[in-house]
Amino acid sequence: MAEKSASEYRGSIHQQQKELMLDWYQRLDHAAETGDPPTVSMMISGNCVELLEGFGAIPLYPEVNALQLAIRHQSLEPILAAEEMGYAGDNCAYVKADIGCMLKGITPTGGRLPKPTLVLCNFVGCNTYVKWFEHVAAFTGAPLYVLDVPFLRGDQPSQADIDYVVRQLKEVVLQIEMLTGRKFDYDRFRQSVAYSSEVEDLWSQIKHLAKYSPSPFDAYFDAITLMGPLYVYRGKREGVEFFRAALNELKEKAQAGNGIYEQERFRVVVEGPPPYPYFRTFRDMFASWSAVAVASTYSTVGGLWEFGFRHDPKCPFESVAMHMLAQNVTNRNYLQRYDQIRRYVQEWKADGVIIHFVKSCRLFSAGQGDMRDYFTKQLGVPTLYIESDLEDPRYFAEAQTKNRIDAFFESLEHAKHTAGHAVFERSR
Amino acid sequence: MRIAAGVDVGSTQTKAVLVGANGDGVNVLSRSLIDTGANVRRAAEKAFDECCQAAGISQSDVGFVVGTGYGRYNISFGHTQMTEISCHARGAHFLCPGTRTVIDMGGQDAKAIGVGPSGEVLDFVMNDKCAAGTGRFLANAAEVMGLGLDDIGPLSLRATRPVKIATVCTVFVESDILSYLSQGKRPEDIMEGVHLAIAKRTLSLARRVNIEPLITMTGGVARNIGMVRALETVLGQKIVVTPDAQFMGAVGAALFSLEKLGESFESGVWRDHAVSSGN
Numbered sequence: 001m002a003e004k005s006a007s008e009y010r011g012s013i014h015q016q017q018k019e020l021m022l023d024w025y026q027r028l029d030h031a032a033e034t035g036d037p038p039t040v041s042m043m044i045s046g047n048c049v050e051l052l053e054g055f056g057a058i059p060l061y062p063e064v065n066a067l068q069l070a071i072r073h074q075s076l077e078p079i080l081a082a083e084e085m086g087y088a089g090d091n092c093a094y095v096k097a098d099i100g101c102m103l104k105g106i107t108p109t110g111g112r113l114p115k116p117t118l119v120l121c122n123f124v125g126c127n128t129y130v131k132w133f134e135h136v137a138a139f140t141g142a143p144l145y146v147l148d149v150p151f152l153r154g155d156q157p158s159q160a161d162i163d164y165v166v167r168q169l170k171e172v173v174l175q176i177e178m179l180t181g182r183k184f185d186y187d188r189f190r191q192s193v194a195y196s197s198e199v200e201d202l203w204s205q206i207k208h209l210a211k212y213s214p215s216p217f218d219a220y221f222d223a224i225t226l227m228g229p230l231y232v233y234r235g236k237r238e239g240v241e242f243f244r245a246a247l248n249e250l251k252e253k254a255q256a257g258n259g260i261y262e263q264e265r266f267r268v269v270v271e272g273p274p275p276y277p278y279f280r281t282f283r284d285m286f287a288s289w290s291a292v293a294v295a296s297t298y299s300t301v302g303g304l305w306e307f308g309f310r311h312d313p314k315c316p317f318e319s320v321a322m323h324m325l326a327q328n329v330t331n332r333n334y335l336q337r338y339d340q341i342r343r344y345v346q347e348w349k350a351d352g353v354i355i356h357f358v359k360s361c362r363l364f365s366a367g368q369g370d371m372r373d374y375f376t377k378q379l380g381v382p383t384l385y386i387e388s389d390l391e392d393p394r395y396f397a398e399a400q401t402k403n404r405i406d407a408f409f410e411s412l413e414h415a416k417h418t419a420g421h422a423v424f425e426r427s428r
Numbered sequence: 429m430r431i432a433a434g435v436d437v438g439s440t441q442t443k444a445v446l447v448g449a450n451g452d453g454v455n456v457l458s459r460s461l462i463d464t465g466a467n468v469r470r471a472a473e474k475a476f477d478e479c480c481q482a483a484g485i486s487q488s489d490v491g492f493v494v495g496t497g498y499g500r501y502n503i504s505f506g507h508t509q510m511t512e513i514s515c516h517a518r519g520a521h522f523l524c525p526g527t528r529t530v531i532d533m534g535g536q537d538a539k540a541i542g543v544g545p546s547g548e549v550l551d552f553v554m555n556d557k558c559a560a561g562t563g564r565f566l567a568n569a570a571e572v573m574g575l576g577l578d579d580i581g582p583l584s585l586r587a588t589r590p591v592k593i594a595t596v597c598t599v600f601v602e603s604d605i606l607s608y609l610s611q612g613k614r615p616e617d618i619m620e621g622v623h624l625a626i627a628k629r630t631l632s633l634a635r636r637v638n639i640e641p642l643i644t645m646t647g648g649v650a651r652n653i654g655m656v657r658a659l660e661t662v663l664g665q666k667i668v669v670t671p672d673a674q675f676m677g678a679v680g681a682a683l684f685s686l687e688k689l690g691e692s693f694e695s696g697v698w699r700d701h702a703v704s705s706g707n
Contacts, residue, residue, distance in 0.1 A: 369636075376551055377638065387556050399498055404554065407513035411549035414514070 214259020434681025437499030440535025515680030521547030587620030
């Protein structure tokens with residue numbers, strides 16, 4: 001039965017995260033005014049942010065802008081503006097929010113956003129992004145480069161795939177040199193790859209701390225908080241410092257036996273992005289059951305580092321290509337995602353899986369019905385399937401969502417005292 | 429005798445059940461059923477009050493109250509809340525021992541629940557953001573036909589050539605029906621088509637939780653014999669319906685309440701002197 005639990009963990013890293021992100025937006029504002037530093041629009045998943053360091057450029061992430069709007073309950077206005085213009089109801093709501101912002105001159109923080117020096121579509125997995133970035137280029141008048149990253153067909157990319165992406169990355173370097181008039185600093189690029197490697201190692205260690213029971217942080221909701229710095233500062237010294245501090249803080253908690261609740265009652269794995277317009281409400285639905293996410297696939301959109309991959313400064317271009325091709329969740333195939341979640345359930349010792357279907361994101365959500373069947377019927381892992389959207393508030397039904405989450409945890413609670421739990425135990 | 433209650437505040441109707449336990453079984457003391465209306469809190473209070481009056485006891489005699497249904501958090505006198513998914517499974521497990529699948533069709537919900545041997549919820553699926561396959565769909569269809577909700581089930585059983593209803597949309601079904609009426613189709617054939625359309629949709633929902641016998645149908649739509657038969661047709665299996673099907677959420681909530689009072693039972697005698705014998 002649902003009982004209100006103690007509030008979840010809020011550490012100093014949450015405050016540091018806010019400061020880092022604010023600093024990033026201030027630099028974007030400065031770039032809008034002065035043209036310096038150069039900025040490059042990119043997508044989060046499997047990107048090549050390290051390359052930008054070779055020019056002292058900074059990334060501009062339309063997805064981050066969109067989710068920041070949603071979490072501040074400001075996404076509907078730009079979505080409606082885009083729909084008025086002709087974007088269909090079923091279009092990706094991230095796209096509509098971003099395009100609507102351009103139409104209405106809205107930014108998440110109220111500051112200015114620069115016209116990007118280059119719109120770099122690092123298309124991995126999501127073909128909607130090609131159209132999105134074409135539109136961004138059209139609206140801003142910025143030049144567009146579409147990186148063609150082959151979808152991962154087998155377990156690993158072929159050497160030809162890697163060579164193909166590396167050749168394109170080197171072409172991007174020439175493009176930015178031409179657009180900025182700046183010479184590409186290879187040593188700085190390599191140093192950035194080295195920082196990324198360090199950040200990835202720290203982040204991976206943080207992810208593995210969730211194996212502690214109680215877990216010192218929520219690997220869905222808190223991980224999302226940490227994902228901002230992960231994407232903006234991955235290839236920078238500030239990123240290394242932030243994640244080292246985060247690891248120390250969380251390790252101390254874990255070793256002291258401190259979880260995010262007074263008593264951790266359930267451990268789950270979450271698949272899919274969150275409903276950002278109702279982020280707080282959604283989190284409270286888990287908190288009322290003292291349920292912690294010990295792992296999530298969404299936190300691996302940027303990279304799958306908890307299973308060992310690191311960028312490598314000894315072969316920077318190749319490792320950036322490898323990351324784009326094979327080491328982010330969206331460019332991998334569905335069976336690999338099944339296996340990723342199965343490992344989380346087993347190795348992080350979860351009680352069940354929660355799948356959040358995102359209506360306007362076919363990339364992430366198509367096939368999740370089969371995924372649910374795989375976990376419930378083949379593995380015997382209790383799995384909840386809920387639907388809403390990551391950006392559009394109109395698709396979130398609070399009463400329905402809460403009802404399903406409550407029923408799921410009630411059933412887990414009941415199962416702990418009955419044979420149902422024994423069936424699950426055998427399946428692990 | 430320990431007295432406990434379950435109050436199920438559904439989207440359309442609110443149900444309350446008062447039970448007592450004296451060691452060897454559960455006695456149904458009373459039950460009540462009212463329209464939920466706009467004031468959820470008042471509906472819950474009224475249903476509970478009517479139940480207590482019918483049993484001739486005061487509200488303070490009730491040791492524990494579990495609230496369930498969408499309005500469960502609005503039950504001011506409830507001691508705790510549980511979802512109707514757990515309550516329907518618990519109620520069906522008690523009243524229909526051996527239940528492994530519950531199909532619950534209410535005013536705005538259709539659910540399939542996989543039930544374990546101890547009455548626990550193994551898995552569940554529900555309709556999402558759409559009233560297709562729910563009581564609301566049937567109510568709309570009945571209204572277009574100018575029929576009462578209680579009449580459409582028996583009427584549909586007289587069908588000889590059921591029509592095909594292409595849509596499962598609660599709104600667009602009206603135009604489908606009007607089209608068939610204009611073609612001169614018989615009302616019983618149209619209503620059977622409506623029931624079969626819902627049954628097929630419910631079948632696809634139920635398949636996702638593994639349909640295993642015994643299948644028990646609960647919720648207000650279980651009162652509709654045409655719906656029960658249509659479901660049996662598409663499932664190819666018998667469905668168990670008890671006279672308390674509509675009260676199953678409240679029954680389960682009442683049983684959880686008894687457990688909260690220290691009564692422990694897997695299954696037992698369901699003595700009902702008030703209205704009907706459920707077991």
